[in-house]
Amino acid sequence: xxxxxxxxxxxxxxxLHVIETDKYKTNTFVWxxxxxxxxxxxxxxxxxxxVLQSSSAKYPTTTALRSYLDELYGATLxxxxxxxxxxxxxxxxxxxANEKFLSDSTPLLKKGFELLSEVLTKPNVSGTAFDQDxxxxxxxxxxxxxxxxxxxxxxxxxxxxxxxxCKGEPYALQVNGEAEDVEAITPENLYDYxxxxxxxxxxxxxxxxxxxxxxxxxLANDLLNFEDRTPKKLESLAVQKKEKVNEIKExxxxxxxxxxxxxxxxIIYGDSDYFALQLFNGIFGGFSHSKLFINVREKASLAYYVxxxxxxxKGLMMVMSxxxxxxxxxxxxxxxxxxxxxxxxxxxxxxxDQTKAVIRNQIxxxxxxxxxxxxxxxxxxxxxxxxxxxxxxxxxEKTTKEEIVAVAAKIELDTIYxxxxxxxxx
Amino acid sequence: MEKINxxxxxxxxxxxxxxxxxxxxxxxxxxxxxxxxxxxxxxGSIDNxxxxxxxxxxxxxxxxxAHFLEHKLFEKEDGDVFQQFSKQGASANAFTSFTRTxxxxxxxxxxEKNLETLVDFVQEPYFSEKTVxxxxxxxxxxxxxxxxxxxxxxxxxxxxNLYQNHPVKIDIAGTIESISHITKDLLYECYNTFxxxxxxxLFIVGPVDPNKFMDQVRENQAKKDYKKxxxxxxxxxxxxxxxxxxxxxxxxxxxxxxxxxxxxxxxxDQTGSELLKNELTMNVLLxxxxxxxxxxxxxxxxxxxxxxxxxxxxxxxQGFGFAMIGGDTEKxxxxxxxxxxxxxxxxxxxxxxxxxxxxxxxxxIGSFLRAVNSPEYIANQxxxxxxxxxxxxxxxxxxxxxxxxxxxxxxxxxxxxxxxSVCQVIPKK
Numbered sequence: 001x002x003x004x005x006x007x008x009x010x011x012x013x014x015x016l017h018v019i020e021t022d023k024y025k026t027n028t029f030v031w032x033x034x035x036x037x038x039x040x041x042x043x044x045x046x047x048x049x050x051v052l053q054s055s056s057a058k059y060p061t062t063t064a065l066r067s068y069l070d071e072l073y074g075a076t077l078x079x080x081x082x083x084x085x086x087x088x089x090x091x092x093x094x095x096x097a098n099e100k101f102l103s104d105s106t107p108l109l110k111k112g113f114e115l116l117s118e119v120l121t122k123p124n125v126s127g128t129a130f131d132q133d134x135x136x137x138x139x140x141x142x143x144x145x146x147x148x149x150x151x152x153x154x155x156x157x158x159x160x161x162x163x164x165x166c167k168g169e170p171y172a173l174q175v176n177g178e179a180e181d182v183e184a185i186t187p188e189n190l191y192d193y194x195x196x197x198x199x200x201x202x203x204x205x206x207x208x209x210x211x212x213x214x215x216x217x218x219l220a221n222d223l224l225n226f227e228d229r230t231p232k233k234l235e236s237l238a239v240q241k242k243e244k245v246n247e248i249k250e251x252x253x254x255x256x257x258x259x260x261x262x263x264x265x266x267i268i269y270g271d272s273d274y275f276a277l278q279l280f281n282g283i284f285g286g287f288s289h290s291k292l293f294i295n296v297r298e299k300a301s302l303a304y305y306v307x308x309x310x311x312x313x314k315g316l317m318m319v320m321s322x323x324x325x326x327x328x329x330x331x332x333x334x335x336x337x338x339x340x341x342x343x344x345x346x347x348x349x350x351x352x353d354q355t356k357a358v359i360r361n362q363i364x365x366x367x368x369x370x371x372x373x374x375x376x377x378x379x380x381x382x383x384x385x386x387x388x389x390x391x392x393x394x395x396x397e398k399t400t401k402e403e404i405v406a407v408a409a410k411i412e413l414d415t416i417y418x419x420x421x422x423x424x425x426x
Numbered sequence: 427m428e429k430i431n432x433x434x435x436x437x438x439x440x441x442x443x444x445x446x447x448x449x450x451x452x453x454x455x456x457x458x459x460x461x462x463x464x465x466x467x468x469x470g471s472i473d474n475x476x477x478x479x480x481x482x483x484x485x486x487x488x489x490x491x492a493h494f495l496e497h498k499l500f501e502k503e504d505g506d507v508f509q510q511f512s513k514q515g516a517s518a519n520a521f522t523s524f525t526r527t528x529x530x531x532x533x534x535x536x537x538e539k540n541l542e543t544l545v546d547f548v549q550e551p552y553f554s555e556k557t558v559x560x561x562x563x564x565x566x567x568x569x570x571x572x573x574x575x576x577x578x579x580x581x582x583x584x585x586x587n588l589y590q591n592h593p594v595k596i597d598i599a600g601t602i603e604s605i606s607h608i609t610k611d612l613l614y615e616c617y618n619t620f621x622x623x624x625x626x627x628l629f630i631v632g633p634v635d636p637n638k639f640m641d642q643v644r645e646n647q648a649k650k651d652y653k654k655x656x657x658x659x660x661x662x663x664x665x666x667x668x669x670x671x672x673x674x675x676x677x678x679x680x681x682x683x684x685x686x687x688x689x690x691x692x693x694x695d696q697t698g699s700e701l702l703k704n705e706l707t708m709n710v711l712l713x714x715x716x717x718x719x720x721x722x723x724x725x726x727x728x729x730x731x732x733x734x735x736x737x738x739x740x741x742x743x744q745g746f747g748f749a750m751i752g753g754d755t756e757k758x759x760x761x762x763x764x765x766x767x768x769x770x771x772x773x774x775x776x777x778x779x780x781x782x783x784x785x786x787x788x789x790x791i792g793s794f795l796r797a798v799n800s801p802e803y804i805a806n807q808x809x810x811x812x813x814x815x816x817x818x819x820x821x822x823x824x825x826x827x828x829x830x831x832x833x834x835x836x837x838x839x840x841x842x843x844x845x846x847s848v849c850q851v852i853p854k855k
Contacts, residue, residue, distance in 0.1 A: 023457030025435070025795040062727065066719035070785045073792030097792040101435055133728070141733040144682055148735070148754055151680040153574050253679040253854065256570040289512040298506065301563030304571055322571045350513070357515030357535070364459040364534040365517075369799070 006377055007213055013226025014203035017377065018213045019370075025101045027109055027209030028370040029116050031092040032378060033201040034084075036234055037170040042088060043142075043177030044193045047185055049079035049090050050138040051130055052194075057122040060131070065119075072111055073097040077119065084382045085268070085313030086170045086234050092116065093371065098210055109211060110219060117223035123194065129187035130194075139182050146179045157258035157419045158320065164248050165262040165415040171314055202231030204381055208370040233384065246415040251422055258419040259331055261319040263339075266410045269312040270385040273410075275396040276403040280411070281310050282355035283347050283404070284338060285319060289354055291338040291347070292319065300334060302327050313382055317411065325421045332416060342408040345401060352404070356397055363392060427640050432819050435798065439819070440636040442644070446652045447624025449812065450643050452636040453804060459534045461632025462801035463541055465548050466809045468627075469620035470525040471598040472745070477659040479618040484661055487616060488607040490600015493522040494565060495613050499529070499548060501557050507547045516540040524594050525743050526813065528806065537634065538642060545628070545646055551617050553610040562605055569599050576680050576851045584688045584750060587671040587847035591663040594746045595670075622655040623647065627812055629805040662745055667692075669847045677854040685758040687765050690845040691740075691747025698815040701742060702824050706790070707836050708740045708749065710828055713786045714778055715768060716751055722768045731761045744814065749840075758850040766846065773841040783830050790825050 009016040035045065059065035069075045075096040082089045096112035099105050124131040149155050159174060166172040203226065207216045267277045285292035285308025296306040306321035323331045341347065366372035367389065380386055427442045440452040471493065475486050500507045500520070511518040516533035529548050533540045572578045582597055589595040599605075630639055669690055696704055716722055716738050726732045736753035751769075755761045797803045808818045 021457060023455070024799045026792075026799060061724065063719055063721060063724045066717070066723075067785065070717070070719050070789040072788075073795070074789030075792065076796070095796060097795045101795055102791070103434065137728055137730065140730050141727075144733045144754060144756070147681050151576055151682055255573045256567065287512060287517075288508040297564060301560050302567070304564055304568035322567055324567065324570070354509075354512045358512045358517065361515040361517065361532075361534050365532055368458050368460045368801075 009213075009217055011205075011220055011224070013228060014205055014224070015381075016217065016220050017204060017206045018211065018216050019206070019208040019373065020211060020213060021208065022210045024098070024209055024370060026095050026097050027112065027207070027211055028374075029094045029112060030206040030208075030371070030374045031116065031120060032204045032206070032381070033090040033197060034087050034203075034231070034382065035197065035201045036232055037083060037086050037088040037173055039170075039173060039178075041193065042173045043181040044185055044190060045088050045090060045197070046081055046175065046177040047135075047138055047142050047182070047190060048194055048197065049081070049092060050142060051134055051190065052119055052123055053077055053079050053092065054134050054138060055124040055131065056118050057124055058118055060124050068115070072108060072115070073102065075108075075112055075115070077115070081175045083171065083175050085311075087313070087382060088175065089382075092119065095370075100210070109215075113219045113223055120198075121224070125191060129191050132187050135185070135187045135190060139185060142176065143179055143182050146174065146176050146182070149174070149176075153252075153254055153256075153258055153419060154320070154322070157260045157417060158318065160248075160250065160419070161260040161262050161318065161415060161417040164246060164417055165316075199227050200229055200232070202229075202381070204378070206374045206377070208373065242414060245413050248415065248417045250417070250419050252419060254419060254421050256322045257325045257328060257421065259319075259321045259323055259328065260417045261332075261335060261413070262415045262417070263317040263319075264412045264414050265310065265315045265317050265407075266412070267407065268315045268383070269379055270383045270387070273403060273407050274312070275392070276399045276407045277310065278359060278396060279352065279355055279399050280342065280404050280407045281308055281317060282359055283351050284308055284342055287355070287358055289351070289358070291341065292335065295334050295338060296321060296331060300330070302331050302334070312379065328418055328420070336413075339408070339411070339413070343405070345405040347401075349401070352401060356399075359396055360393055363389070427636070434822070435819070437798070437819075440640065442640055444623065444644060444647050446647055446650075447622070447655065448626055448628060448647060450628045450640060451630070451808065452634060452639055453629075453631040454634055454636055455632055455801060458633050458801065460532050460801060461534070461537045461630065461634055462530065462532045462805055463544055463628065463630045464528050464530040464805040464809060465544050465628050466526050466528040466626060467620050468525065468625050468813045469527050469616075470523050471596060472524050472593040472662075473620065473660055474593050474596070475661040476619060478615045479622070479655070484659070485615070487612055488600065489596045489604035490565070490598070491605075491608055491612060491616055492527055493599050494561065494605055494608050495616055496520050496522045496527050496529075497561055497565060498553055498558065498613060499551060502547065502550070502552045507543065510543050510547075511540060514539050514543065518544070522598055524598070524746075526810065528809065530805070532801075537632070541630065541639065541642065542646065545643065548621070549650060551614070551621075553613045555610050558608065558610050558613065562608075565599060565605055566602050569597075569602055569605075572597070572599065576678050576684060579676055579678065580684050580686050580849055580851050581750070583674050583676055583851075584686045584847065584849040585748065587674050587849055588669050588688050588690045588748055588845075589746065590666055590668075590670040592665045592746050593662070619658060623652055624655050625658060627809050629809055631801040631804050665746070668844045672847055674849045676849070676851045678851050680851060680853050682754045683756065683758040683853065684753065684851040685755050685761045685848065686750055686752035686850075687762060687769070687846070687848045688751075689749045689769070689840060689842075690847075691742050691749070692840050692845075694742065694745050694747050696742070697744060699820070699824070701814055702811075702816045702820060703828070703832075704836070705740065705742050706821065706825055707828050707832050708742070708840070710783070710786050710790065710825075711772070711833050711837055712738045712740060712749060712751070713789065714782055714833070715772055717786070717789070719785070726761070726764060729764075731755055731757060731764060758852060762848045762850070766848075769841055769846075772837050774838070778830060778833060780830060783828075783833065787825050787828065791822055794821050
């Protein structure tokens with residue numbers, strides 16, 4: 001895995017991560033900004049990157065900025081928002097062709113770097129406010145994005161599960177913010193927030209491709225400098241234990257019911273039993289050989305999709321499935337039985353070995369893409385750990401059945417959410 | 427085995443056509459952990475009227491059967507092939523499109539074993555009445571899932587507006603009613619007709635030794651006995667140039683409306699370099715008209731008619747094709763009108779400049795480089811191109827040759843009232 005050798009270099013106000021590899025025909029920059037998830041800031045943080053990527057001082061309209069990206073052999077620039085534990089993470093990704101595969105030899109790495117720096121540090125402002133028109137159109141777009149969650153029932157039911165399950169915890173907030181908070185954002189207060197975010201957030205830049213560490217470092221030094229800061233770390237919150245399992249049924253005009261079940265794993269990334277948890281999830285519901293897929297789909301024919309996944313920094317496991325409205329009790333019953341089976345250690349060595357092989361494969365495949373590699377490496381930043389990728393694999397592979405059963409014992413069912421059709425309730 | 431070099435891209439492709447007709451391609455990718463392989467038949471949802479292998483009369487099969495067959499091929503007498511793949515550390519999958527059914531795996535170890543599993547499971551069907559019935563419940567849930575998905579309904583709604591007779595208008599998974607008519611015998615009839623090696627293509631991409639893998643496939647195929655296959659006879663009803671419907675509105679349980687306009691393609695008899703050039707020219711035209719760097723995009727976004735879900739796409743295969751443009755909107759009728767005006771303006775006006783064209787071409791070339799970072803893209807797209815007698819690696823040279831006249835000619839020809847249609851999803855009252 002020497003191709004993933006990550007060099008971490010402290011820079012002015014952020015950390016630079018360089019990964020030298022010649023397997024891509026493009027070079028990728030990922031700029032990440034991390035801050036605690038709060039009701040007060042969540043919506044501004046969702047809007048800010050949209051405004052920044054829409055124009056800049058030098059390219060004051062979207063047409064001008066996007067024309068320049070096209071000119072740079074269709075460099076892509078996009079933003080992404082994520083919740084990792086109780087943090088809200090903004091990512092800017094810029095991917096640009098490596099000129100050695102072009103007949104034109106314009107040095108694109110430097111131009112890409114300059115453009116990223118322009119977008120982050122020289123926004124389209126007048127005085128101490130962002131451009132009014134830009135903010136207005138991005139506010140409208142953000143409102144629509146928040147609203148559109150309702151229309152995608154799979155996403156909607158996942159959002160609803162988290163709202164119910166994590167009531168009172170920051171994690172219940174949606175990553176795109178709250179519709180009712182969009183209106184109060186102005187070009188002025190958003191600009192203030194921009195200043196605040198760039199002086200307080202924990203910031204990291206990943207550069208991946210056929211690049212030289214020294215060259216990247218020197219460009220970073222010339223183009224991106226910020227004030228020193230001590231990033232805010234969250235105290236781990238004690239979760240209020242629920243007296244009994246929370247069961248929510250919501251009625252809408254849908255043909256297929258969406259069943260989403262949330263569990264507390266009580267284990268997060270960096271804990272000694274984290275890799276055993278990964279294996280637990282793999283045997284239980286992570287793959288097409290898992291208990292959920294075999295029992296809910298293949299044996300009972302109840303669903304087309306049924307799976308479980310982990311939220312590694314918050315300590316959650318979520319099961320999701322689409323089922324016929326009338327099959328709620330049967331599906332919930334089968335899913336409960338599978339968890340019981342896990343707790344009793346009712347899984348074979350073959351299931352364990354299969355899951356180890358598949359997880360190993362999944363990790364190795366993920367790091368074949370520059371974005372996948374960035375996401376894996378960034379876990380360490382979020383958790384403040386230094387776990388090498390090699391260790392992920394070796395620790396996972398030596399995990400025993402007993403350790404997985406011990407993990408299963410920690411897992412607690414918290415909330416069952418069902419989005420159901422009107423006929424079923426009547 | 428022949429070796430084809432692509433110097434500018436620094437890639438090498440190996441190819442051999444085996445005695446039973448199977449085309450095998452191998453593209454070594456150094457530095458990658460993963461090997462990705464696809465085994466694809468030129469058989470999709472549109473192939474529903476054909477002469478079965480060994481028979482003389484045309485038959486019409488139930489809607490959704492190609493997709494159903496894809497599901498059922500994973501099941502064997504001794505269990506599920508997914509299990510076999512995961513024991514070997516691979517992740518496997520499959521998909522059915524209008525024109526292809528592809529089976530695939532990716533893995534970072536035991537690649538030889540996984541390749542053997544892939545080829546063998548696709549070439550050794552096991553269908554029984556009991557397992558066919560069981561699958562109807564699972565696929566029924568897949569169909570219901572899509573029924574609740576407004577983007578899918580919008581997309582298929584538009585295709586149904588555009589096409590009067592062509593089976594592209596049939597939903598790939600069929601309906602709960604249509605799949606109820608599927609039997610084990612019908613599955614075998616489809617399988618025997620379309621899964622002959624001469625109708626298939628195997629593509630392997632990853633850190634592999636091409637000689638070794640070609641030997642393995644050659645040996646595997648030599649052990650199997652295939653009769654010579656006559657050319658497959660497929661039948662498609664005549665399709666008029668005109669659309670079936672000008673407009674369709676679907677009321678659904680949504681909060682935001684959606685709008686998609688479409689244009690039915692011309693020249694759908696094209697193949698090879700002609701098709702490649704036409705398809706790329708159409709893509710360039712759409713980029714010029716609606717790309718993020720276009721005036722139109724800026725105008726629509728500023729007026730609040732579109733958001734970041736706005737997109738456009740062009741698809742052309744033998745017998746059908748369409749351009750689609752649209753996304754989420756608060757004002758579906760206003761957006762329809764604006765998009766239509768912009769499109770018809772481009773039919774007559776010739777305001778595109780050389781500079782814009784050059785920029786659009788640069789953008790496409792860069793996005794091609796980005797795409798070939800992806801083993802999945804290479805295998806899937808190479809197969810699609812090959813089934814249409816095109817070569818994926820001709821994309822850049824073909825793009826470079828497109829002129830402003832080509833773009834203008836295409837615009838004036840393809841944009842027409844009789845081939846235009848719109849589909850909208852609006853909130854149910």
